[in-house]
Amino acid sequence: MGSRNLRKVAVVVLLLSVGLMFLSGQSRPVAASSHHGYWGGNWGRHWSWGGGYYYSYWYYPYYYYAYPYCYSTWSSYYWCHTAYYYYSPAPSSCTLTVSTDPSSLGTVNGGGSYTSGSSASFSVTQSTVQVSPNTRYVFDHWSGDYSGVGTSGTVTLNNGMSVTAVYELQYYLSVNAQPQNAPAAQGAGWYNAGATATVQSESQTVGDFGSRLVFQGWSVDGQPTQAGSTLSVVMNAPHTVTAQYGQQYYLNVQTDQGVAFGSGWYDAGSTAQIYVSTPVSTQYGVSIVFNGWQGDIQSTSQSTTLTMDGPKNVIATWRTDSTILYMTIAAIIIAVLIVAGVMAFIARGRGDRASRAPA
Numbered sequence: 001m002g003s004r005n006l007r008k009v010a011v012v013v014l015l016l017s018v019g020l021m022f023l024s025g026q027s028r029p030v031a032a033s034s035h036h037g038y039w040g041g042n043w044g045r046h047w048s049w050g051g052g053y054y055y056s057y058w059y060y061p062y063y064y065y066a067y068p069y070c071y072s073t074w075s076s077y078y079w080c081h082t083a084y085y086y087y088s089p090a091p092s093s094c095t096l097t098v099s100t101d102p103s104s105l106g107t108v109n110g111g112g113s114y115t116s117g118s119s120a121s122f123s124v125t126q127s128t129v130q131v132s133p134n135t136r137y138v139f140d141h142w143s144g145d146y147s148g149v150g151t152s153g154t155v156t157l158n159n160g161m162s163v164t165a166v167y168e169l170q171y172y173l174s175v176n177a178q179p180q181n182a183p184a185a186q187g188a189g190w191y192n193a194g195a196t197a198t199v200q201s202e203s204q205t206v207g208d209f210g211s212r213l214v215f216q217g218w219s220v221d222g223q224p225t226q227a228g229s230t231l232s233v234v235m236n237a238p239h240t241v242t243a244q245y246g247q248q249y250y251l252n253v254q255t256d257q258g259v260a261f262g263s264g265w266y267d268a269g270s271t272a273q274i275y276v277s278t279p280v281s282t283q284y285g286v287s288i289v290f291n292g293w294q295g296d297i298q299s300t301s302q303s304t305t306l307t308m309d310g311p312k313n314v315i316a317t318w319r320t321d322s323t324i325l326y327m328t329i330a331a332i333i334i335a336v337l338i339v340a341g342v343m344a345f346i347a348r349g350r351g352d353r354a355s356r357a358p359a
Contacts, residue, residue, distance in 0.1 A: 092116040094157040101166045105129055105137060108165050114157045123152035124165050134174070134238035136190070137167040169193040173233060174240040182206075182213050182245035191235040199231045201243050210311030212265070213245040249308045255316035257288055266308040275303040276316040285325025291317040 098111035107129060110122025129137040141149045145161040155161055175188035183206055187199035204215045217227035219242045225231065233239055247268035253260040255276050262274035274297075279288050292300040295314040306312060 095160045096120045096122065096155070096157060097160075097162040098122045099162070099164050100124075101143070101164050102137075105165075105167060107139075116158060117156065119154050119156050120161075121152065121154045122146075122163060127151055129167065132238075134172040136170050136172075138170055138190075140166050140168045142166070171235045171238045173197050173199070173235060173238070175199055175243070176240070177243040177245060179213070179245065179247065182243065185241070185243040187241070193235060195235050197233045197235055197239075199233060199241050199243075201229050204229060207248075210250045212248050212250075214248055216244045216246045218242065219244060249311045251306075251308060251312045251314070253314055253316070255318075257316070257318045260316055268308060270308050271305050272308050272312070273303070273305050274314060278302070279318075281320075283325075285322060285328050287321040287324070289319050289321045291319040293317070 092115070093113050094116050095113050096111050098108045100106060100108055105126075107126040108122060108124050110120060112120075114120045124139050127139040131137065139151060141147070142153055142163055143166050144163040146153050146155050146163040153163070155163070170190045170192055172190050173188055175185045177184055183202040185199050185201050187197055189197075191197050199218070201215050206213050215229070218225045218231045220231075220233060221240055222242075224244075231241060233241060248265045249268060250265055251263055251272050251274070253263045253274050253276070258277040258279040260274070260276045262272055266272050274293075276290065278290060281288050290300075290302045292298070293304065293314050294317055296312040297304065297306045297314050302316075306314070
């Protein structure tokens with residue numbers, strides 16, 4: 001190979017070495033050694049003209065550089081002195097930022113500076129943050145340079161990274177019933193802010209023959225609302241839902257004569273009107289007369305009222321009035337007696353006349 005070509009090769013090698021040194025970024029010498037080699041012939045003489053060239057070798061993560069110094073002696077051979085230098089990247093630092101959303105919670109750990117290429121672990125210190133008895137934040141997921149729903153995670157840092165623990169704001173829905181012995185409604189619990197909660201009454205009517213509770217409607221935070229068996233509530237704040245039931249009592253009106261009116265269910269405390277019609281007697285001279293109410297009310301009026309403060313049972317009582325019959329019988333008897341007296345008188349008169357007649 002000619003000297004001119006050799007010089008070109010040396011220049012190219014030098015440029016490549018400089019380029020590698022520039023691309024290697026931060027580096028430092030970590031070792032150096034020297035070597036004496038015996039190179040001979042024309043090949044060695046060629047190097048005497050191009051002494052001082054750099055040779056670069058890259059053994060990841062180290063960079064290796066060789067610098068040959070060749071010089072001529074009295075003979076046709078050349079001595080070369082070579083210095084070796086090794087370079088490695090300086091350890092770099094990466095920052096892991098761990099935060100919360102909302103930022104005021106401050107319930108995470110693991111943030112800080114780490115060596116590039118190392119693993120960093122992070123976690124939440126509280127999965128639930130109670131703000132008030134009916135308001136809280138609950139951990140939901142991680143966002144940023146890490147995705148997951150676990151309360152902890154690990155990332156490999158090659159540069160600065162940021163992860164955020166995202167919390168959901170939740171409100172509590174309280175559900176109760178009035179009166180206290182009414183069946184409880186379904187739907188109480190924690191809900192994400194803005195979610196719609198559905199509340200449902202367990203039963204529309206509950207009770208026995210004489211007393212029952214009847215569902216009448218809902219109230220939200222003390223304000224009356226719709227009356228359906230289900231209710232939808234937007235959870236934009238803590239809410240209290242009450243299922244309103246009404247107490248009712250049964251009134252049983254009985255009679256063995258005529259027709260009774262007033263039997264049925266009444267709201268507690270309301271007034272019930274009762275009435276019984278007078279039957280028509282099938283016997284001459286005998287009347288069926290209302291005698292009064294018995295049971296949970298005492299009254300002689302065929303139409304009356306009573307307060308429904310409990311289950312009620314009333315009975316209409318009757319009596320028969322035979323005055324007309326008795327008067328008729330008496331009249332007949334009197335008429336018969338009169339007729340008999342008249343007839344006896346007439347007969348007696350005839351007898352007297354016969355006894356006075358001449359024989």
